[in-house]
Amino acid sequence: MTLLIAGDIGGTKTILRLVEVTDQAVDFKPLFEVTYPSQNYSDLVPMVQEFLAQTNYIPEIACFAIAGPVIKQTSQLTNLSWYLDATRLQQQLNLETVNLINDFAAVSYGVLGLKSNELASLQTVEAQNDAPIAILGAGTGLGEGFLIPKGDGDYQVFGTEGGHTDFAARSELEYQISQYICREKKLDRISVERVVSGQGIISIYQALRDLEIITEKNEKIADTIKQWEQNPTSDIDPAAIISQAAQAKTDPLSEKTMEIFIEAYAAEAGNLALKILPYGGLYLAGGIAAKNLELIKASRFLEIFKQKGRVSPILDAIPVNIILNPEVGLLGSILYGINHF
Structure with a gap:
């Protein structure tokens, strides 16, 4: 069993969801979800920390969809002042793996599952x-x-x-x-x-x-x-x-x-x-x-x-x-x- 944090980070709101991935890595089960007003936070890290503080789970991996260009796993958000770096997020959130993808790349992957x-x-x-x-x-x-x-x-x-x-x-x-x-x-x-x-x-x-x-x-x-x-x-x-x-x-x-x-x-x-x-x-x-x-x-x-x-x-x-x-x-x-x- 693997626990994954998924995020959809927009200029207005950010949705975080914790899911349990099956051993076959072909399916998942939602465990916990919260929607946050993005502008109320100076960075993604305190938001995720607040999110995890509400659960008893310790996730291993994360994937965040970003409203802005993602270049070499970094992103300066278009409609937020945040600068995100996957390596920094991995270290500060104590995760094994963090992936950043463009929000419309995420939507594209999501279309395949609709x-x-x-x-x-x-x-x-x-x-x-x-x-x-x-x-x-x-x-x-x-x-x-x-x-x-x-x-x-x-x-x-x-x-x-x-x-x-x-x-x-x-x-x-x-x-x-x-x-x-x-x-x-x-x-x-x-x-x-x-x-x-x-x-x-x-x-x-x-x-x-x-x-x-x-x-x-x-x-x-x-x-x-x-x-x-x-x-x-x-x-x-x-x-x-x-x-x-x-x-x-x-x-x-x-x-x-x-x-x-x-x-x-x-x-x-x-x-x-x-x-x-x-x-x-x-x-x-x-x-x-x-x-x-x-x-x-x-x-x-x-x-x-x-x-x-x-x-x-x-x-x-x-x-x-x-x-x-x-x-x-x-x-x-x-x-x-x-x-x-």
Whole structure:
């Protein structure tokens, strides 16, 4: 029996789970799990120590999925001030082995372990077993990754930083929004992540409001967003408030915000699909897609996804799914950890 700590470390929250791995290293049993607000900790070590203090178990190995690039088992997190080094973590936590993997590499591993009831299909076509798989997901940021078949039923997983590539406006309105974000945040360019993410939802809303493209009609929503603007460290989640208002159709400004967000998301999904040609499937991860499933289904997502000029028909053969399991990254870190100790 081997005990493993798996972690999914994001800019907003970190999920830690302790699992028991069977002697055959092919299965695992969850033992204990806690979710922590990442910003409340200066480093991963005190969080894990607090986690272990609540159990009577002594784990041997760990695998942590990181929201940022992982280079030679080190990582400077993108949306946190943490710098993680696997060797340091191994020593300070008294573990035999620590593996760090990119969060979207973890999601990629997790996709391989998903069941059909953990997916919602947007485009249902048969997946090709010998073709690549692509994953992208909007959350705190925008993650992208892909899997390449190795020929033996297994896959090689690659995490990327594709969310930080340049955002390309597809309309005059998107151009106005991108220029607004540049001015407000004092940037000389904006990445796709600045639009297709939770922070992007907020920026789109602010742009539509401040540029007077859509007027505020729901005073409660407008006041709540302004309260958050005055105190961004408050418990208010403006992106969630905007998306919920759009789903309830109680605020035209929120509805337009989500329309623009979803179409930008679809365009980037199509861009990734053209680069990878993932006939094994394209998966939307991250909490935003799953929480806005009905909005996405009712939107022009597939139309925009396939709006790629002369090569548009290529995308008809790509299965497109939304991942419903919110802990797919954690599942991936478990599967990776099991196979790398």
